[in-house]
Amino acid sequence: MSGATAIFLSCLTACDTDLDLTPTNATTSTVVYSTPAGYKQVLAKVYGAFALTGSGGSGSSDLAGIDAGTSDFLRLYWNAQELTTDEAHVTWNDPGLPDFHNLSWTSSNTMLTGLYNRIFFQITLANEFIRESTDGKISERGISGVDAENIRKYRAEARFLRAYQYWVAMDLFGNPPFITENDPIGKYIPPQISRAELFDYIESELLDIESQLVAPRQNEYGRADQAAVWALLARLYLNAEVYTGEARYTDAITYASKVIESDYTLEDNYRELFLADNHVDNTETILSINYDVVNTQNYGGTTYIINAATSAAMNPAAFGIPGGGWGGIRSTKNLPLLFPDQSGATDERAMFYGDKLEIDEPSAFTDGLKVTKFRNVTSTGATPAPGGTFTSTDFPLFRLAEMYLVYAEAVLRGGAGGDMSTAVSYVNTLRTRAFGDNSGNVSNISLDFVLEERGRELYWEASRRTDLIRYGKFTDASYLWPWKGGVKAGRGVSETYKLFPIPSTDIIANTNLVQNPGY
Numbered sequence: 001m002s003g004a005t006a007i008f009l010s011c012l013t014a015c016d017t018d019l020d021l022t023p024t025n026a027t028t029s030t031v032v033y034s035t036p037a038g039y040k041q042v043l044a045k046v047y048g049a050f051a052l053t054g055s056g057g058s059g060s061s062d063l064a065g066i067d068a069g070t071s072d073f074l075r076l077y078w079n080a081q082e083l084t085t086d087e088a089h090v091t092w093n094d095p096g097l098p099d100f101h102n103l104s105w106t107s108s109n110t111m112l113t114g115l116y117n118r119i120f121f122q123i124t125l126a127n128e129f130i131r132e133s134t135d136g137k138i139s140e141r142g143i144s145g146v147d148a149e150n151i152r153k154y155r156a157e158a159r160f161l162r163a164y165q166y167w168v169a170m171d172l173f174g175n176p177p178f179i180t181e182n183d184p185i186g187k188y189i190p191p192q193i194s195r196a197e198l199f200d201y202i203e204s205e206l207l208d209i210e211s212q213l214v215a216p217r218q219n220e221y222g223r224a225d226q227a228a229v230w231a232l233l234a235r236l237y238l239n240a241e242v243y244t245g246e247a248r249y250t251d252a253i254t255y256a257s258k259v260i261e262s263d264y265t266l267e268d269n270y271r272e273l274f275l276a277d278n279h280v281d282n283t284e285t286i287l288s289i290n291y292d293v294v295n296t297q298n299y300g301g302t303t304y305i306i307n308a309a310t311s312a313a314m315n316p317a318a319f320g321i322p323g324g325g326w327g328g329i330r331s332t333k334n335l336p337l338l339f340p341d342q343s344g345a346t347d348e349r350a351m352f353y354g355d356k357l358e359i360d361e362p363s364a365f366t367d368g369l370k371v372t373k374f375r376n377v378t379s380t381g382a383t384p385a386p387g388g389t390f391t392s393t394d395f396p397l398f399r400l401a402e403m404y405l406v407y408a409e410a411v412l413r414g415g416a417g418g419d420m421s422t423a424v425s426y427v428n429t430l431r432t433r434a435f436g437d438n439s440g441n442v443s444n445i446s447l448d449f450v451l452e453e454r455g456r457e458l459y460w461e462a463s464r465r466t467d468l469i470r471y472g473k474f475t476d477a478s479y480l481w482p483w484k485g486g487v488k489a490g491r492g493v494s495e496t497y498k499l500f501p502i503p504s505t506d507i508i509a510n511t512n513l514v515q516n517p518g519y
Contacts, residue, residue, distance in 0.1 A: 090308075217263040250416045476492045
């Protein structure tokens with residue numbers, strides 16, 4: 001079995017035995033979790049599963065049925081969130097990829113199956129760490145005092161990572177299987193949970209761990225703190241009406257404000273947020289997936305994003321990938337047309353290459369503008385050694401800038417606790433950075449303007465599909481982009497595609513699951 005059920009049944013012994021993420025017998029468990037340092041090492045591997053694909057670097061995968069280069073979480077998630085929208089289009093004809101811009105996927109789509117399995121692989125790893133870090137387990141192992149307190153914080157971080165993955169599962173697949181650290185290990189078939197029930201679970205988990213995590217900006221870079229919890233809650237509440245039918249915009253304002261009022265601040269230079277040294281003194285990125293050109297080599301993550309957007313004609317060395325440049329992904333015309341000046345001379349967020357705006361032919365590598373937002377060079381122009389194909393550019397899962405836009409949209413949608421003047425000022429704060437002065441500032445905003453501003457600020461950061469669904473523009477004909485639905489001018493498609501299908505492999509393996517409507 002290749003679905004989530006198979007992962008639950010076999011991960012403890014087969015998914016990635018070399019990582020030692022999950023003890024395979026009592027002796028190993030005793031050794032791995034016997035010291036505070038051991039706990040931290042296992043937690044690092046729970047985090048590392050976001051950026052790693054297997055024990056053999058770029059050559060092996062810890063998931064069956066998909067190669068390592070494709071099975072990276074971010075590569076799979078980014079494809080689902082971006083290639084299905086107006087922000088990105090792929091020329092490659094790999095199995096499953098054209099289905100994204102055609103909005104024609106089925107329950108046997110290889111890429112969606114891989115993403116689903118990756119989500120539940122990571123949930124399983126988090127469950128195991130949570131199970132082994134209870135107060136009872138810590139006490140049994142003779143760990144106390146400050147060390148015990150630190151492990152409790154690690155446990156809260158693992159719960160956050162699990163909540164994040166369950167949010168991804170809820171957002172993409174709606175009604176997935178559900179399992180926690182309290183369920184049996186072994187031959188256990190997980191039940192299905194409804195989208196509304198999963199929303200309640202994620203919310204309760206985040207509220208419960210909020211006080212257990214360290215204060216904003218007090219954790220190591222790349223690890224979750226309280227602001228990460230608030231940011232995920234703000235995102236959860238902004239989309240609550242989609243998930244549950246109940247608007248929670250007041251709560252979105254509350255938690256976006258918590259982040260805005262914390263110690264996170266906007267970086268002065270937008271472009272430097274997406275370079276190879278974006279981990280250095282970064283005051284804006286709340287949580288990232290960390291990539292390193294030596295230690296996290298795989299063909300996913302920012303290696304994928306940067307190489308896929310860079311063609312040989314662009315001089316790949318200038319992008320820090322002298323051995324790469326695949327050139328298979330570009331933007332549709334809708335994205336660059338959001339900007340007043342496609343060259344980037346006015347709004348520095350506009351980062352494109354090329355002179356052919358239209359995509360006349362889906363397989364033509366020269367059609368459409370390439371996106372140059374992410375680069376594997378530092379702010380001084382250096383390429384991290386050794387130069388080649390792999391990258392050291394970290395990917396932001398949450399940035400402070402998003403919280404400004406959450407606040408503004410939630411106010412416009414009627415949420416209480418905020419005000420329009422503050423919402424406008426937050427938008428203008430982002431635009432002042434983008435334009436270098438107040439020449440791009442606005443005096444009023446609308447919902448459509450905020451969606452456009454999200455496109456300008458957050459493009460290619462894996463949020464566009466979720467945004468378009470919230471705005472009612474993802475499937476119907478009210479908003480079109482080139483090749484939406486598989487035709488050049490774009491067309492509306494069935495609302496079925498607002499949710500991805502549960503993979504057929506898991507429907508077969510788990511008799512508790514009911515497929516999403518329309519598949």
